[in-house]
Amino acid sequence: MMSKQKITALAGTGAASEAMRQINPDVVAAYPITPQTEIVMKFSEFVGDGKVDTEMIPVESEHSAMSACVGASAAGARTMTATSANGLALMWEIVYIAASQRLPIVMPVVNRALSGPINIHCDHSDTMGTRESGWIQIYCENGQEVYDNVICAIRIAENKKVLLPVMVMQDGFITSHALERVSINEDADVRKFVGEYKPEFPLLDIDKPVTYGPLDLFDYYFEHKRQQSDALTRVPKVIDEVYAEYKKLSGREYRRIETYKADGAELAVIALNSTVGTAKDVVDELREKGVKAGVVFPRMIRPFPGEELGEILSKFKAVAVLDRSESFSSQGGPLFCEVKAALYETNPRPLMMNGIYGLGGREINPEQIMGVFDDLGKAAKAGKIAEKVKYIGVRD
Amino acid sequence: MSEKSWKEIPIGGKILEAGNAREYKTGGWKTFRPEIDRSECINCLFCWLYCPDMAVTHDPVKNETAVNYEYCKGCGICEQVCPKKCIKMVKEER
Numbered sequence: 001m002m003s004k005q006k007i008t009a010l011a012g013t014g015a016a017s018e019a020m021r022q023i024n025p026d027v028v029a030a031y032p033i034t035p036q037t038e039i040v041m042k043f044s045e046f047v048g049d050g051k052v053d054t055e056m057i058p059v060e061s062e063h064s065a066m067s068a069c070v071g072a073s074a075a076g077a078r079t080m081t082a083t084s085a086n087g088l089a090l091m092w093e094i095v096y097i098a099a100s101q102r103l104p105i106v107m108p109v110v111n112r113a114l115s116g117p118i119n120i121h122c123d124h125s126d127t128m129g130t131r132e133s134g135w136i137q138i139y140c141e142n143g144q145e146v147y148d149n150v151i152c153a154i155r156i157a158e159n160k161k162v163l164l165p166v167m168v169m170q171d172g173f174i175t176s177h178a179l180e181r182v183s184i185n186e187d188a189d190v191r192k193f194v195g196e197y198k199p200e201f202p203l204l205d206i207d208k209p210v211t212y213g214p215l216d217l218f219d220y221y222f223e224h225k226r227q228q229s230d231a232l233t234r235v236p237k238v239i240d241e242v243y244a245e246y247k248k249l250s251g252r253e254y255r256r257i258e259t260y261k262a263d264g265a266e267l268a269v270i271a272l273n274s275t276v277g278t279a280k281d282v283v284d285e286l287r288e289k290g291v292k293a294g295v296v297f298p299r300m301i302r303p304f305p306g307e308e309l310g311e312i313l314s315k316f317k318a319v320a321v322l323d324r325s326e327s328f329s330s331q332g333g334p335l336f337c338e339v340k341a342a343l344y345e346t347n348p349r350p351l352m353m354n355g356i357y358g359l360g361g362r363e364i365n366p367e368q369i370m371g372v373f374d375d376l377g378k379a380a381k382a383g384k385i386a387e388k389v390k391y392i393g394v395r396d
Numbered sequence: 397m398s399e400k401s402w403k404e405i406p407i408g409g410k411i412l413e414a415g416n417a418r419e420y421k422t423g424g425w426k427t428f429r430p431e432i433d434r435s436e437c438i439n440c441l442f443c444w445l446y447c448p449d450m451a452v453t454h455d456p457v458k459n460e461t462a463v464n465y466e467y468c469k470g471c472g473i474c475e476q477v478c479p480k481k482c483i484k485m486v487k488e489e490r
Contacts, residue, residue, distance in 0.1 A: 102408035163407065201410055211411035223402035224409050230402070 003189035003249050010182040012175035013038035015143035016108040019150035021046045022190035026077035029057035029068035033087035034120045035172040036110040040082055062087040066094035073103035074212045076202025085112035085126040098165045099134030101212060104157030105165040108150055112172040113360040121361020122172035125325040128334045134228050136166040136235055137302040139272045143180045146170045148252055154194045155242045161234045171274040185250055193249050232303040257305055258297040261287060265294030267376040271322040275364055282369040293373055306342030317380040318351040320372045324358045332389045353385045357392035368392050426470025428485040430463050436482030437461055443474035
């Protein structure tokens with residue numbers, strides 16, 4: 001049955017903390033960092049006001065935050081934290097350990113440029129770097145998606161076929177600090193949806209003693225990594241099931257790859273997070289002019305939906321991948337490289353170009369995305385890409 | 397140790413049985429092994445006391461001191477502390 005919806009005005013950070021309040025996790029260990037701070041600040045108010053039963057652990061660094069989360073999750077607690085940029089970088093070592101110990105920790109991440117030079121504004125260099133850490137990664141266009149996906153992430157992470165940690169992304173300041181209409185489910189319905197957490201191997205179960213984190217050398221380390229790869233292959237089906245169930249609760253439908261006016265499109269851009277919204281507006285305008293334009297938003301970046309993406313993209317003539325971070329591979333941004341690799345087995349293949357944009361919070365505007373579609377149109381006509389990797393919005 | 401496939405082992409590197417360290421033999425890497433000359437040994441237990449790995453055993457019934465080679469790392473401290481000089485470090489044969 002659908003939950004009664006309440007429309008509220010929330011910033012992206014507020015959407016995350018509101019979801020956390022309704023989830024009512026057992027433990028939250030976190031350290032403040034711009035632009036994530038307000039998630040944990042607001043949540044600690046909920047703790048202080050007795051609105052949740054959570055044990056809040058204010059730690060002295062993000063390395064400690066994730067360490068405390070690993071300990072709490074291993075003990076058997078439903079555990080959450082949140083971070084951004086340099087905070088995520090400081091957690092790095094333990095981010096890998098959380099995934100390899102198969103601890104279903106859920107972490108909203110507010111995307112912010114990694115230093116240096118030091119910068120507090122949005123780009124995706126922080127989470128793009130953690131793609132190989134073994135976490136599931138879900139990206140969100142706006143506050144509503146953040147709220148919904150943080151709730152869904154609990155179910156995805158804790159699914160017995162998965163047991164992996166999940167990051168839920170939003171754009172720093174653009175999403176995190178902009179007030180939007182966010183539709184909220186009833187508390188009781190969310191509590192019922194996430195259910196009671198029944199940990200698989202809790203350290204606190206003294207009748208079944210378990211060892212976490214023993215030395216694992218050339219004899220078994222490889223087998224444990226193979227298990228992690230295997231678990232990630234089960235994620236897409238689980239996400240689909242969770243999204244389907246969540247639709248019944250909220251009326252809102254999510255897919256691992258969102259498409260906008262992609263049917264019959266010849267030109268398409270691929271983008272993540274808030275830029276998807278801007279691109280949709282541009283596509284509306286282009287469609288009115290008769291240009292067959294569309295948007296593809298691969299919300300789930302880990303595991304990467306390569307085959308399905310290939311199938312969608314094979315129908316286009318030319319595609320631009322918009323990357324809000326650099327990979328420094330001299331081959332384009334991280335998303336571009338992955339999408340291209342996924343297309344190797346696809347036939348026919350579209351022409352592909354890469355737009356690296358918005359680093360350190362540099363604004364991306366509709367005119368610039370219009371320019372990308374312009375380039376795509378010319379490329380489709382000429383049958384080749386003029387410039388493979390373009391830096392959009394940088395002063396030449 | 398029988399080596400199992402990734403499909404047969406607990407996930408996340410966890411060990412689900414308690415007290416399993418007992419099954420883990422750690423004496424395999426020594427280069428020299430201590431050998432006690434029993435005709436000289438007075439069972440003073442200096443080696444038992446000084447062994448950093450508790451790898452020297454003493455049978456109180458037989459009053460006999462011995463080395464548990466499954467855990468002895470071959471450090472040679474027992475040879476050094478033996479007042480009778482009846483412990484000799486001998487090259488390990490493999």
